[in-house]
Amino acid sequence: DKGNHRHFMLKEIYEQPVVVAQTLRSYIRPVEQMVALPDMAFDLAAVERVVIVACGTASYVGMIGKYWIERFARLPVEVDVASEFRYRDPVLPPGTLGVVVSQSGETADTLAALRHMKESGVTTAGIINVPTSSMAREVDLLLSTHAGPEIGVASTKAFTCQLAVMAALSVNLARAKGRLDAEQERAVVRALIAAPETISAALAYDEAIAGMAGTIAGARDVLYLGRGPEYPMALEGALKLKEISYIHAEGYASGEMKHGPIALIDEAVPLIVLAPSGPLFDKTVSNMQEAQARGAQVVLISDAAGIAQAGENTIATIEMPEVHPLIAPLVYAVPVQLLAYHVAVAKGTDVDQPRNLAKSVTVE
Numbered sequence: 001d002k003g004n005h006r007h008f009m010l011k012e013i014y015e016q017p018v019v020v021a022q023t024l025r026s027y028i029r030p031v032e033q034m035v036a037l038p039d040m041a042f043d044l045a046a047v048e049r050v051v052i053v054a055c056g057t058a059s060y061v062g063m064i065g066k067y068w069i070e071r072f073a074r075l076p077v078e079v080d081v082a083s084e085f086r087y088r089d090p091v092l093p094p095g096t097l098g099v100v101v102s103q104s105g106e107t108a109d110t111l112a113a114l115r116h117m118k119e120s121g122v123t124t125a126g127i128i129n130v131p132t133s134s135m136a137r138e139v140d141l142l143l144s145t146h147a148g149p150e151i152g153v154a155s156t157k158a159f160t161c162q163l164a165v166m167a168a169l170s171v172n173l174a175r176a177k178g179r180l181d182a183e184q185e186r187a188v189v190r191a192l193i194a195a196p197e198t199i200s201a202a203l204a205y206d207e208a209i210a211g212m213a214g215t216i217a218g219a220r221d222v223l224y225l226g227r228g229p230e231y232p233m234a235l236e237g238a239l240k241l242k243e244i245s246y247i248h249a250e251g252y253a254s255g256e257m258k259h260g261p262i263a264l265i266d267e268a269v270p271l272i273v274l275a276p277s278g279p280l281f282d283k284t285v286s287n288m289q290e291a292q293a294r295g296a297q298v299v300l301i302s303d304a305a306g307i308a309q310a311g312e313n314t315i316a317t318i319e320m321p322e323v324h325p326l327i328a329p330l331v332y333a334v335p336v337q338l339l340a341y342h343v344a345v346a347k348g349t350d351v352d353q354p355r356n357l358a359k360s361v362t363v364e
């Protein structure tokens with residue numbers, strides 16, 4: 001049932017504050033302001049490195065998780081797409097924690113990667129939305145997302161719930177490794193507790209985004225830029241736009257622009273820049289300005305301070321609330337999803353059932 005919404009995708013975008021809160025409830029003790037994972041049969045303190053494997057949108061959760069686990073737990077993290085991981089010869093020494101991320105829990109390549117890890121003697125955890133799925137049954141530690149059934153083929157609410165669980169896992173690993181004291185943990189947990197409300201605040205820009213979608217709908221190509229955890233968000237933005245609007249889009253790490261893609265820039269290629277205020281802002285904006293000097297038509301997604309500083313000479317700005325850097329990806333997912341959605345609606349494509357795509361990819 002789509003409720004009052006025109007598409008399942010829009011309904012699921014709007015469910016995010018509720019389902020992220022619901023998911024976090026299983027992983028946070030609000031009174032103690034602590035993260036708590038379910039009981040497990042192994043010791044997180046013994047983890048020496050983490051390998052995260054997934055496909056598509058779920059693989060971007062892995063890339064964001066790498067930033068978090070390295071920052072908080074100071075453990076080396078490797079991330080790969082499942083179809084590559086399983087056919088190379090991954091080195092999986094003792095002390096490796098293997099993590100799979102999957103909405104369906106049935107994606108053939110991710111399931112095969114999980115089995116490969118288990119056969120190699122690796123302890124595994126799975127961030128999974130369907131609790132009865134094959135992966136949910138086979139992982140050593142099931143970390144459920146509580147997004148509810150996701151009907152739209154393009155993943156939205158499952159993605160932000162996966163990020164919420166990944167954040168909790170990162171913090172728990174950090175504590176287990178003695179790299180985060182109680183004070184620091186409380187600060188991070190407060191940021192997570194604020195996420196649902198901040199996602200709601202981001203949803204308030206829906207109409208503004210719908211209003212500017214027309215400027216993107218006519219483009220043949222679109223580029224997305226971000227730095228740090230916003231780099232995987234740029235990849236996610238490009239994937240969402242491609243799959244539902246059929247516009248060719250690419251995401252790049254901001255600093256990679258000048259190593260090739262800047263040659264694509266002209267007035268006909270909109271450039272979507274994801275740049276929350278913070279330590280990475282100035283660098284990202286200087287990459288954006290290099291592109292503007294070559295005629296790029298920029299859409300800047302930032303907060304009020306960022307827009308005040310760098311919003312000039314853009315074709316549009318999308319203002320996000322101010323956010324703790326940890327939850328920025330959960331919040332910036334919203335404008336990225338809404339932009340793809342409204343561009344697809346403007347183009348008249350089948351938003352919930354894009355051509356050539358299936359919800360669950362059970363073939364290799």
Ligand code: F6R
Pocket residue numbers: 055056057058059101102103104105106107110153154155156239240243359360361
């Ligand atoms: C994109 C999308 C896909 C899935 C991928 C993995 O919007 O939905 O890229 O993320 O097919 O699927 P799961 O998470 O079911 O393993």
